[in-house]
Amino acid sequence: MTTRALPPEALCRHCDPDQFNFDTTDELEDLEGFIGQERATESLHFGLGVEHKGYNLYALGPAGAGKSAMVRKFLKALAAERPIPxxxxxxxxxxDARKPHAVALPAGQGVMFKEDMEQLVIDLQEAIPLVFESDEYHTRRQAKEDRLEERQENAMAAMQKKAEEKHIALINTPTGFTLGPKQNDKILGPEQFHKLPEKEQEAIEQDVKALQEELRRTLHAIPQWQKEAREEISKLNREMTTSAVHHLIDAVREKYRDNEAVIAFLDRVEDDVINNYQQFLPHDERKPTLFGLPLSQQEEGPPWHYRYRVNLLLAHEANGGAPIVYEDLPGYNNLVGRIEHRAHLGALETDFTMIRPGALHRANGGYLILDxxxxxxxxxxxxxxxxxxxSGEIRIESLAQITSLISTQSLEPEPIPLHVKVVLLGERHIYYLLQALDPEFDELFKVAVDFDDDLVRDSHNEHHYGQLVATLARQxxxxxxxxxxxxxxxxxxMRLADDNERLSSHMRSLTDLIQQADFWAGEQGHKLISRDDVQQAIEAQIHRADxxxxxxxDEVVRGTLMIATDxxxxxxxxxxxxxxxxxxxxGHPNRITARARLAKGQVVDIEREVELGGPIHSKGVYILSGFIAGRYVPDYPLSLSASLVFEQSYGGVEGDSASSAELxxxxSALSGLPIKQQFAITGSVNQMGEVQAIGGVNEKIEGFFDICRTRGLSGHQGVLIPSxxxxxxxxxxxxxxxxxxxxxxxxxxxxxDQGxxxxxxxxxxxxxxNGEFPEDSVNGRVEASLIRFSERMQSTDEMAVMVTGEDQ
Structure with a gap:
């Protein structure tokens, strides 16, 4: 069986530039959409179109695959058609100041209402003092005060008259009013009084007692008269304040008459202003002190009129469409907002004006993108x-209170209803871990947007790839x-995709390459980016990291790492x-050695024994053990002990791509036949002896080629790879x-067998x-060695039994 080397044209299928009908990318239009992402496109269209609860999206794929750009482009088109929140x-x-109210207004009216309230406060600060400085107010108040004074004077005059009729003097002392007898318009002293006849003394005492009771009733009535006068003045003050305030607030009320929440708030503002009108009146501008020392302005509390302010969380443009928000740091406070505090008189305090929005507030009614x-x-x-x-609502809570770290009094703002589509961007393994470990994940993120790592290489996609390159260059x-x-x-x-039939869809790598090629084109003074510029960018990328x-x-060439190439x-x-x-x-070559001997053992993976071999590598060794047991000496027990090791390997070994080399x-060890060292091998093996595909084949070939080229190419060197x-x-x-x-x-x-x-x-x-291998073949030699091991082991066992019997 002869194995032929691959022809040069099979080692790299170059893209033919003559197939393009353009000279430069300036002639190409921008690419519409995304090539090779049909599955992701359909998922985005579906997930963003479904309005039901839980249909949030998880865009999964490697970092730099263009997930964010594609999602943003889809959202931008949808957001323009969505109603403005x-x-x-x-x-x-x-x-209850601890529970601020949340109010909504149509887009664009929030800023307007805030400005209206600020202007209203200014108008109130001007109008209320003016009404209390008016002649009408002073006249009406003076009349009420005069009536009180007149009533008091009349009551005391009546008492004076009654006393004089009975020859009793009404005396006003620093400690109050007192009564004393008089005679011939002279007040009698105690000695003079006791010189009077006894009956006259008794009569005077009875008159004084009666007058004292009447004086007591009169004096007790005066505070009530004063209270009534104060109430009348307070009623007057409220009446005057109402006259100054009502038309001002009513103008704002009329402007927002269709919003019940705003009208209710304005009604409460009017009542509060009338009840606290004195806060708008001039007063001594004395700074507060602490232990006799004046406090700085920063430590004073906020002005009274802050209670009428509007804390605008979200303001949208009237024609801005639905918001698209990307939160770069999705911490707790950045998501749901926070409540800030200020230091005042040595304590922390807060109010509704210190509530700050989070990303969920900003994205409400639109889309939120998170990593x-x-x-x-x-x-x-x-x-x-x-x-x-x-819950469908945003509730702002202090993280410190949730964790019970502090007991400072804080706010409980009214929750805001939430309607948002959340799009998570992440790696595939994160998606599958969440799906496996969090039962709520599938309930809330029902749509997976799976991005392909590559696309089919054909003339159609190569043309679109050219458009993509042109688009990125212009962008x-x-x-x-x-x-x-x-x-x-x-x-x-193609190299990034590790496949000459596929093209990588990794946008970051493509963009980086074009940007770096542009730099080298500038260094050479080129107006266009040429093939040489791209090649230089590739070589520079490799050189920076090699x-x-x-x-x-170098250590292989110097002989420190022992790799033979002949x-x-x-x-x-x-x-x-x-x-x-x-x-x-x-890629990097490794020397693998094997030794075999007679024993009742197995194939020993030294890497596994010392815990340097990973589970996949150990699996590969077990598979080659299965191959040996299944192919050879079916009628004999396997009496083999073999050891396999990666020489000069000082780190972990993982993967099964070396299992064919180990086999x-x-x-070779079992047959006694030497292996030609001008070859390097990669490929995994199954129990049937078939060589299976592995990863990184290009890097592995080039790694061995670089060693051979440095030592000098002999013309006999090469690499064996899976077909x-x-x-x-x-x-x-x-x-x-x-x-x-x-x-x-x-x-x-x-x-x-081919290898x-x-x-x-x-x-x-x-x-x-007859079921036998040829004696001079590799398999024949291996089986002969295994039979020999088995027969020797059987002979050894029989001798051991005989020795044991003699001893007994």
Whole structure:
């Protein structure tokens, strides 16, 4: 069985620039929509169109796939057709200041109402003092005060008259009124009084007692008269305030007569202004003091008229459409809003004017875009978002109060009804973890918008890809690309997709490449971005990140890392692995060795035994053990102990792409046939001996090629890959040219027999009609070794039984 190397044209299917009917991308129109994302487009159309509760969206795909741009474009088109949401504001609750009222107005009227209320306060501050300085007010108040004074004077005059009729003096002392007898208009002293006849004394005492009772009643009536006078003055004050206030508030009331909540608020404002009219009157502007020291202006409380202000949370333009909000930091307060506090007299205080909106407020009536990972990283944010979506209302609560960290009195603002579509952007694994671990997730995010990583490569999509490149160049104000540069970009897109039949849809990588190519075009003074500029951008990208790769290759060339590229060795083979460092990945050869001996054991994976092998790698070793047991010595017990190891491997080993190389090394060890070291191998194997596809095939081939080229290409070196990986080949141009010159080769392998024949130069061999392999074949030699192991083990067991019997 002969395995032929792949021809050069199979190693990289270049995009043909001659298929394009343009010279530069300036000739192309902008791309409408997104290519290769039909599934995501249908999901977006469905999810954004359904108005029922719970139909929020999760856009899943790798970072940089263009999820955000596509979602925003869809939302922008929809938002323009959606009704404009209401303006929302908080106002003071005059009954309970801790529970401010939330009020809505049609879009554009929120700012207007706020300005109207500010102007109303200014008008009140001017009108109320004026009415209390008017002649009418002073005249009417003076009349009431005069009536009180007249009433008091009349009452005391009547008392004076009654006292004089009975020859009793009414005396006004610093401590109050008192009564005393008099004679001949002279007040009698105690000695003089006691000299009077006894009957006259008794009569005077009775008169004084009666007058004292009447005086007491009169004096007790005076406070009531004063109270009545104050009530009349207060009634006058309210009447005068009403006359000054009513027409001002009524003008605002008329303007918003169709909004019941606003009318109710204005009614409460009018009542509060009338009840607290004195707050609008001039007063001494004395600053408050603390322990005799004047306080700074910052520590004073807010002015009285702040209670009539409007705290406008949301204001929309009358023709702005539905809002689209992206919250970059979706923390608890940034989502639902917060209540701020101010320091006053050593304590924290707050009021309705210090309520601040969150992203949910700003997106209410429209769309909210959030990054899923950022959301999950914020404490309480995920649970809060779910609660808000379930309840359908935004309730602002202090996080400190929720967690009981502080006991400072805060507000309980009235909740605002919520109607919003939430779109989460995130990686696939986050979506599936949420779906598996959070039972409420599927209830609230019913629509998955799954973005494809790549698209089918055909002439139709290549043309659209050119339009995409043109669109990105114009969006980012870059130089136009000629058609050869576009073809090179498409070639690079195939490499990013790891498939010569697919194109990558990763927008960030594509944009980065075009931007960097534009830089190099500028460095060369080009007016257009050429193929060479794109190639230089690609090489510069790789060079900036290939320090580790170069160091590893240098150590191989210097002999520190032992990799053979010529000669033949039994039980030794060059495996290929891919190293991932951030966005950079590169291939690197590893020496794999195998040893086999007689024992009642199994194939030992040294990497697994020392816990450096991952579960997938261990699975691959178990599979090759199954292959050995299933193919050879069906009539004999397997008496084999073998060990496999990645030499000079000091880190973890994962994946099964080296399982075919490990099997080749084991077959070499069992057959005694040496493996040609000019080859490197990649591919996984199943229990039937079929070689299966693996990832990173291009990087693996290029990694071994770089080592061989540095040492000198012999013309016999090459790489064995699974046949199924042929469609994934997009190799570098220098590798393709080396193959074309006969200096390097890539061999497609379908099964283990093809590979071992190529590696050893000996036919693998198949069973004849008698069920036996040819003696000189690889399989014949392996089976002969296993039979020999089994017979020796049986002989050893029989001798052990005989020795045991003699001892007994």
């Amino acid at each position: 209401s303006d929302w504001f908080y106002v003071n609750n005059f009954s 899923a990972l950022k959301l999950l990283f914020q404490p309480f944010a995920w649970e809060t978002l779910k609660r808000v979506l379930q 980012h104000k870059l130089r136009p690309l000629d058609r050869y540069a576009v073809a090179r970009v498409i070639d690079r897109s 320090r580790v790769q170069q160091r590893l290759q 000669g033949e060795v039994v039980g030794q083979i060059n495996g290929l692995s891919v190293v991932l460092l951030g966005d950079q990945r590169f 080749y090394a084991l077959l 199924a990986n042929t469609k994934h080949l997009i190799l570098r141009e220098d590798v393709v040219q080396a193959v074309k010159a006969g200096e390097f080769a890539v061999y497609p392998i379908e099964n283990i 071992i024949a190529l590696l050893t130069g000996t036919p693998a061999g198949t069973r004849d009609e």
